[in-house]
Structure formats: C-alpha cells, structure tokens
Amino acid sequence: MSNALSVPAAIAALPTRTGELTAMLESWAHINSGSGHLAGLERMRGALRAEFSRAFPAALIEEPALEGTSARALRVRLRPSAPRQILLNGHYDTVYEAADPFQTCSRPDAHTLRGPGVADMKGGLVVMLAALQAFEQTPGASALGWEILVTPDEETGSHGSAPLFIEAATRHSFALVFEPARPTGDLVRSRMGTGSFTATCRGRAAHAAQVPSPGRNAILALAEFLLAAAKLPAELPGVLVNIGNIRGGSAATNVVPDFAQSELDVRITRIADRAPLMARLRALTEPINAREGFSLEIAGSFNRPPKECGPAEEAAFAAWQQAARDLGQTPPGWVHSGGGSDGNLLFAAGLPNLDGVGPLGDALHSDRENVVIASLASRAQIAALFLTRYAAGDVGC
Numbered sequence: 001m002s003n004a005l006s007v008p009a010a011i012a013a014l015p016t017r018t019g020e021l022t023a024m025l026e027s028w029a030h031i032n033s034g035s036g037h038l039a040g041l042e043r044m045r046g047a048l049r050a051e052f053s054r055a056f057p058a059a060l061i062e063e064p065a066l067e068g069t070s071a072r073a074l075r076v077r078l079r080p081s082a083p084r085q086i087l088l089n090g091h092y093d094t095v096y097e098a099a100d101p102f103q104t105c106s107r108p109d110a111h112t113l114r115g116p117g118v119a120d121m122k123g124g125l126v127v128m129l130a131a132l133q134a135f136e137q138t139p140g141a142s143a144l145g146w147e148i149l150v151t152p153d154e155e156t157g158s159h160g161s162a163p164l165f166i167e168a169a170t171r172h173s174f175a176l177v178f179e180p181a182r183p184t185g186d187l188v189r190s191r192m193g194t195g196s197f198t199a200t201c202r203g204r205a206a207h208a209a210q211v212p213s214p215g216r217n218a219i220l221a222l223a224e225f226l227l228a229a230a231k232l233p234a235e236l237p238g239v240l241v242n243i244g245n246i247r248g249g250s251a252a253t254n255v256v257p258d259f260a261q262s263e264l265d266v267r268i269t270r271i272a273d274r275a276p277l278m279a280r281l282r283a284l285t286e287p288i289n290a291r292e293g294f295s296l297e298i299a300g301s302f303n304r305p306p307k308e309c310g311p312a313e314e315a316a317f318a319a320w321q322q323a324a325r326d327l328g329q330t331p332p333g334w335v336h337s338g339g340g341s342d343g344n345l346l347f348a349a350g351l352p353n354l355d356g357v358g359p360l361g362d363a364l365h366s367d368r369e370n371v372v373i374a375s376l377a378s379r380a381q382i383a384a385l386f387l388t389r390y391a392a393g394d395v396g397c
C-alpha cells in the first residue's frame, strides 16, 4: 500500500493538467467576489456551479440560502448513501471588493501566479475540483460519498453560513478545509479563536482650568484599563489582546473628556482560555468602576471559537503525510495559526477537520497575494490519494 506503485494513474497524471488548472484559476480570480459584492458573488457561484456540474453530472447541486444576506452557498453532493462520507469545505468570497484596484492576475515569475483570491481561496477550490475528478476515476470511489460546501461570507466572519456548518456536521465525521497552505507547504494544525470587544468609559465633563477639578477624565481611565489589558497575554499563555482603535473627547481640548471608547481584538488558543480571559478583563474594570464618577463597561463576544487538534486530526495528518511520501513529495508539516477559518466553526460543530490543504500561498489579503502554480496539481494529488485511502477505511478518522 505504501509505495509509489499504489498511486492510481489518474492521480499520477494530475500534473499534466497544470496549464488547464491555472487557466481556470485565472478566470475565477478575474471575477470579483468581494464578500460585499453580491452581483460578483452570484457570477462566481454560477461559474463554480457550471464547472462542478460539468465535472460531476450525477451530483446533486443545491444553493442553500444564508441568514441575513441574499448571497447563497453552493452545495454539491455525490453518493449521499455510500458507507463513508466526507465534507470538503471552502469559500468563494475574497477580501477584495468591487472598487479594489487589485482585480487581475499576473506572473511575477514562471512558477508564481499573483492575483486576487488565487490562494485564499479560489486556488483551494481548483485543488478540490481536480482532486475529486482524479478520485472519481479510481476503482474504490464508489465506497465514498462526498459533499462540497462552499460559502460566500468567510472573510466577514461566516455569520450567515454558520448554521450550514452545524447542519453539515450531522452528516459527516470528518472534513477537509481547502484554505491555502503556508508558503513552506505547512498545513494548519490549530487556529486561534477570535472575539471582538468594546470598552466604553464614561467620566464627568468639567472646565479644564477648574482647580480642584470636579471633572473625571474618561480618556485617562480608559488608557489605564487598556495598558493593563494589553499585558494580559503575558499572564495568560495562548491569549492575544490587540487594542485596535480608540476615540474620545472632543475638539474642545479645554474640556475634561467624559467619554472614551476602544475596540479590542482578542484571540484564544483553547476553549478553556475564554473564561479566565473574560474574568481578568472584568477584574481590570473593577478599580475604575470603584472610583466615584466613573463607569467602564465591556461589551462584545467571541465569533469563531478556537480550532484545536484532536486524535482525528492527528490520524488524518499522518495519512496526509504518507500520501505525500507515496507521491514522491516532501511531506508537509503543520503549524498553529493566529487567524480563524471555517475550520474553527466546523470543529465547534463537532466535526474534526484537516485545514490548509489548498495550494501553497503567500501575502494573502494584500495586492501581492500569490500562489505556487505547481502546487495546484501536487496538492490535488495528495488530496485525491488521501480520499482513496479514506474511502477504503485506511485512515483512522
């Protein structure tokens, strides 16, 4: 089983499709599908639907509605009653809105394609498609049913598509998330959970010249809290706190300001980090609230919970590395990431998943975003070989 001879011909041949896969990716990247660009999202979903229905004529294709937006997801299912099932997840929105100057692809060198969403994650969608096409030509494919779920709001927090992940988790026991691999080829072992909170401080206005002052300076009190909050990562390992912005006072600098507000981006590594972090943030407000004339309140919530790494992920990763070795490729490593993905939401819904199985990408969310062209085929080869082994029940997840 574990030698290059066990690689089915359709999987071995994937690199010969590189030109065609690159052209497909370029055409998809040229369709603007910023999360807020509804017409562009619709065009992109149409392009995906056309490509997937051409590739898999027997598949059931649906466009489930989302909560709070008219954008729709795309769901493609084949063999829903096969003994084993797997979910393949991706998103078709990007961070580049219709007015963004970055709209077209270029080739900085022979090995690289630069363009909006080429890595994050239209490149992942190309890898997903190519992997499934090769997998479908392998003898054991009938043992595996698969479901593709591609959503339009990942870059804005997946608020509308979150219920779709919870529902998909009831039909599956494992998922592959086609977010890009790191530039080194590493997959994502775990991801931090993200939250956003607003700290609002109220004091008392007074003339700046009045001595002794009856004023209560809300900016100073909030600054005290923020300085302490920024130090929390030192006492709570695995936690990040970023003071993202601050406002307060007015144009009249001869007034003691009675209002100040700041937004904090907080990140946690484990679900268990949440309670101590919230307890410490609240404790930091207490000395300020104990002072006469001040109030300091924190509002907000966690959006994506952390994606942790369990036994199913460990087993899938080992199988992934083995597939890479059997293809003569360098087996990838995997890393902890501070950024969230829909892998977080799937994990929270009880669906273990291997994340970052897309192509090698770099400079995401910038006008230098790029993908390693050869990795479209090489990552599709690993995914396809993994699927043959998953179908055969040879992966312990």
Ligand SMILES: [Zn+2]
Pocket (backbone or CB within 6 Å): 091, 120, 121, 154, 179, 180, 341
């Ligand atoms: Zn992404």
